[in-house]
Amino acid sequence: DQGRKFQANAEGDSDELVDPPKVEDKIGAVPHGLSTDSDVVKRESESISKRSLRSNAEKFEFQAEVSRLMDIIINSLYSNKDIFLRELISNASDALDKIRFLSLTDKDVLGEGDNTKLDIQIKLDKEKKILSIRDRGIGMTKEDLIKNLGTIAKSGTSAFVEKMQTSGDLNLIGQFGVGFYSVYLVADYVEVISKNNDDKQYVWESKADGAFAISEDTWNEPLGRGTEIRLHLKEEAGEYLQESKLKELVKRYSEFINFPIYIWASKEVDVEVPADEDDSSDEEDSSESSSKEESEDEDADKSEDEEKKPKTKTVKETTYEWELLNDVKAIWLRNPKEVTEEEYTKFYHSLAKDFSDEKPLAWSHFTAEGDVEFKAVLFVPPKAPQDLYESYYNANKSNLKLYVRRVFISDEFNELLPKYLNFLLGLVDSDTLPLNVSREMLQQHSSLKTIKKKLIRKALDMIRRIADEDPDESTDKEKKDTSSDNNEKKGQYSKFWNEFGKSIKLGIIEDATNRNRLAKLLRFESTKSEGKLTSLDQYISRMKAGQKDIFYITGTSKEQLENSPFLERLKKKNFEVIFFTDPVDEYLMQYLMDYEDKKFQNVSKEGLKLGKDSKDKELKESFKDLTKWWKTALSKDNVDDVKISNRLDNTPCVVVTSKFGWSANMERIMQSQTLSDASKQAYMRGKRVLEVNPRHPIIKELRERVVKNPEDEGVKHTAQLMYQTALFESGFLLDDPKDFASRIYDSVKTSLDISPEATVEEEDDTEVEAESDSKPEADAVHDGDVDDAKDEL
Numbered sequence: 001d002q003g004r005k006f007q008a009n010a011e012g013d014s015d016e017l018v019d020p021p022k023v024e025d026k027i028g029a030v031p032h033g034l035s036t037d038s039d040v041v042k043r044e045s046e047s048i049s050k051r052s053l054r055s056n057a058e059k060f061e062f063q064a065e066v067s068r069l070m071d072i073i074i075n076s077l078y079s080n081k082d083i084f085l086r087e088l089i090s091n092a093s094d095a096l097d098k099i100r101f102l103s104l105t106d107k108d109v110l111g112e113g114d115n116t117k118l119d120i121q122i123k124l125d126k127e128k129k130i131l132s133i134r135d136r137g138i139g140m141t142k143e144d145l146i147k148n149l150g151t152i153a154k155s156g157t158s159a160f161v162e163k164m165q166t167s168g169d170l171n172l173i174g175q176f177g178v179g180f181y182s183v184y185l186v187a188d189y190v191e192v193i194s195k196n197n198d199d200k201q202y203v204w205e206s207k208a209d210g211a212f213a214i215s216e217d218t219w220n221e222p223l224g225r226g227t228e229i230r231l232h233l234k235e236e237a238g239e240y241l242q243e244s245k246l247k248e249l250v251k252r253y254s255e256f257i258n259f260p261i262y263i264w265a266s267k268e269v270d271v272e273v274p275a276d277e278d279d280s281s282d283e284e285d286s287s288e289s290s291s292k293e294e295s296e297d298e299d300a301d302k303s304e305d306e307e308k309k310p311k312t313k314t315v316k317e318t319t320y321e322w323e324l325l326n327d328v329k330a331i332w333l334r335n336p337k338e339v340t341e342e343e344y345t346k347f348y349h350s351l352a353k354d355f356s357d358e359k360p361l362a363w364s365h366f367t368a369e370g371d372v373e374f375k376a377v378l379f380v381p382p383k384a385p386q387d388l389y390e391s392y393y394n395a396n397k398s399n400l401k402l403y404v405r406r407v408f409i410s411d412e413f414n415e416l417l418p419k420y421l422n423f424l425l426g427l428v429d430s431d432t433l434p435l436n437v438s439r440e441m442l443q444q445h446s447s448l449k450t451i452k453k454k455l456i457r458k459a460l461d462m463i464r465r466i467a468d469e470d471p472d473e474s475t476d477k478e479k480k481d482t483s484s485d486n487n488e489k490k491g492q493y494s495k496f497w498n499e500f501g502k503s504i505k506l507g508i509i510e511d512a513t514n515r516n517r518l519a520k521l522l523r524f525e526s527t528k529s530e531g532k533l534t535s536l537d538q539y540i541s542r543m544k545a546g547q548k549d550i551f552y553i554t555g556t557s558k559e560q561l562e563n564s565p566f567l568e569r570l571k572k573k574n575f576e577v578i579f580f581t582d583p584v585d586e587y588l589m590q591y592l593m594d595y596e597d598k599k600f601q602n603v604s605k606e607g608l609k610l611g612k613d614s615k616d617k618e619l620k621e622s623f624k625d626l627t628k629w630w631k632t633a634l635s636k637d638n639v640d641d642v643k644i645s646n647r648l649d650n651t652p653c654v655v656v657t658s659k660f661g662w663s664a665n666m667e668r669i670m671q672s673q674t675l676s677d678a679s680k681q682a683y684m685r686g687k688r689v690l691e692v693n694p695r696h697p698i699i700k701e702l703r704e705r706v707v708k709n710p711e712d713e714g715v716k717h718t719a720q721l722m723y724q725t726a727l728f729e730s731g732f733l734l735d736d737p738k739d740f741a742s743r744i745y746d747s748v749k750t751s752l753d754i755s756p757e758a759t760v761e762e763e764d765d766t767e768v769e770a771e772s773d774s775k776p777e778a779d780a781v782h783d784g785d786v787d788d789a790k791d792e793l
């Protein structure tokens with residue numbers, strides 16, 4: 001054994017696993033391509049000192065936001081400094097993915113010999129306090145170094161800076177795409193040595209003081225290809241010079257990196273050496289970091305027993321070897337039965353770059369077989385990202401990684417999932433897709449459609465399972481009581497719904513094929529849900545005998561809707577009505593026409609049927625005089641008809657809209673949209689129908705008066721006021737609030753027995769005449785004396 005040590009098991013998948021780097025027998029030998037202590041010495045000679053950048057280098061200033069970010073990091077009191085290693089390893093892994101992807105279409109990019117080994121190496125120099133992380137990834141050209149590490153701020157840069165200034169957690173740095181800079185949590189001087197196939201080897205260096213420098217690297221060991229990051233650790237970051245600490249960190253944070261990660265690890269071994277007196281003279285030739293100790297006692301024992309043999313002694317010698325730290329067998333290739341919950345959770349954290357304690361809400365790990373074969377792992381995150389719906393229709397964002405035969409291809413493949421499922425995280429690894437074609441070609445591959453279809457099904461199944469396993473979701477009372485063992489799943493679906501419910505709704509709108517499956521996942525509150533969420537299936541199970549439609553109402557809040565006049569008789573007759581209070585619900589209900597053969601009926605729209613009422617015809621007939629009269633009176637108000645209502649109990653009248661136009665709520669939503677166009681608004685506006693309550697005393701009285709004298713101005717006035725009030729109560733915005741207000745004041749006058757001719761008292765303005773040129777307020781209240789009215793009220 002040449003000292004190769006595979007700490008984690010690397011069974012199977014030998015095509016996956018790249019040969020570990022060679023192991024040196026003795027200290028001081030140069031591991032190929034990795035710098036050594038003597039190089040460090042050389043480098044030091046190139047650098048004027050650790051405190052100043054190389055003088056002959058080209059200097060650059062960091063872009064302002066990047067500079068602020070670095071200030072925040074280097075001065076941070078954040079205690080979890082460990083995160084830098086995970087960020088560097090993640091970058092190394094990305095760089096390896098990139099070169100591996102390129103090698104699919106051009107084998108030559110990998111070069112030969114050690115350059116073909118796609119691995120990550122960690123090395124320590126305790127004396128100089130340098131920690132280096134090296135990869136054989138794609139590397140950076142000079143231009144890449146300048147752009148990627150300092151001059152081009154990404155969108156995440158300022159977002160992260162902002163977050164840090166409020167209550168941000170530095171742990172999130174990877175999610176903002178600025179992970180590299182976390183090196184300044186532990187280092188005050190950093191060198192990035194990089195070699196890309198298209199350029200020479202360069203060194204980037206910075207002390208996070210606003211500037212960085214770049215020089216062509218003529219003194220370090222040639223890297224062949226890839227990047228080495230050298231961290232000159234801060235005084236207080238000494239713990240990162242301990243192998244054990246680094247091993248622990250790699251295990252904890254980088255378990256799912258799909259490239260081997262090695263550490264240059266020390267090992268004490270017993271070595272037999274001739275016990276000659278004079279051999280002690282050349283003993284200390286070996287490198288400074290080795291140590292030899294004579295173990296005199298042992299030696300003494302042995303010498304007694306083996307007197308005849310040539311005199312030898314055993315010495316402890318420190319040797320170094322590359323020790324593999326991770327298991328590169330991808331989790332998705334394993335049998336789901338053998339992967340623990342904890343492993344899935346950790347895998348989720350590494351995918352999400354979210355290292356909180358929160359578990360994903362659900363996951364699905366499966367293999368698809370048949371024409372198109374693939375393995376996939378999908379996760380429902382515990383929380384929706386803040387910007388999930390911000391640019392829903394414009395953002396090309398997917399959180400799914402695509403692999404083809406274990407090779408990472410892309411995480412920008414929008415063809416794998418529809419937009420509404422963009423909140424899912426995970427990966428797909430397909431054996432069917434071709435490896436040696438460009439991303440563009442792959443994007444058009446016919447198998448993608450099949451993969452997408454299956455992924456959607458599996459995703460929806462996974463979401464349904466959250467509901468199935470949630471005891472809160474069960475309608476069966478007994479089941480609810482006995483499933484105390486399922487406490488962990490309790491309330492999970494409403495948690496899911498609160499985070500991602502909008503996505504399900506958008507799915508119903510966008511995905512006609514899966515509309516019914518998605519509708520099953522829909523949750524809402526209703527007149528009978530007692531403050532909890534309920535489903536369409538539960539609604540149907542509670543439907544009254546003879547009830548044909550599913551009733552719902554839309555508005556801005558449940559509290560407002562609960563008191564809506566549209567619900568009066570429905571509640572009295574014990575019909576359940578769904579409350580839809582999200583603006584997206586209006587759109588949703590334009591697409592969700594029926595469910596399980598039941599039609600949806602907006603109770604604020606025409607066409608509400610509550611079963612047959614034998615008195616209907618009679619009532620209609622007896623109110624004909626009033627309804628006809630009123631229809632004529634309202635013709636200038638765009639009212640289509642006046643009808644007898646079947647939905648009212650205490651309210652005299654309401655305004656309903658036609659079935660296919662906008663509801664009052666939708667009208668309001670559209671009016672509040674800055675870019676909505678007025679002509680469309682007029683066109684889509686539902687036709688209005690005034691419905692009157694034939695049992696209401698005001699309506700009955702109005703009928704009497706209309707029959708007596710259809711020309712009575714007082715009745716006309718009252719009828720108009722009734723209509724405006726009904727509009728208002730039915731959720732419409734009044735076109736002419738001024739007219740409404742003055743009618744109210746007129747009524748107030750009447751009820752206070754004030755003469756209709758009474759006018760507003762003239763203000764005695766002789767003293768203020770000089771400075772006041774504005775009109776008296778009188779016309780704002782027409783001709784009533786508001787102050788007096790208020791006093792008496």
Ligand SMILES: Nc1ncnc2c1ncn2[C@@H]1O[C@H](COP(=O)(O)OP(=O)(O)OP(=O)(O)O)[C@@H](O)[C@H]1O
Binds near residue numbers: 087148180227
């Ligand atoms: N080891 C590396 N090899 C090649 N390029 C690298 C390496 N490390 C960093 N880079 C380049 O520098 C850029 C900035 O890295 P940084 O870590 O700040 O952001 P990121 O990798 O894009 O996002 P994240 O922080 O999420 O990993 C990377 O996008 C990459 O182009």
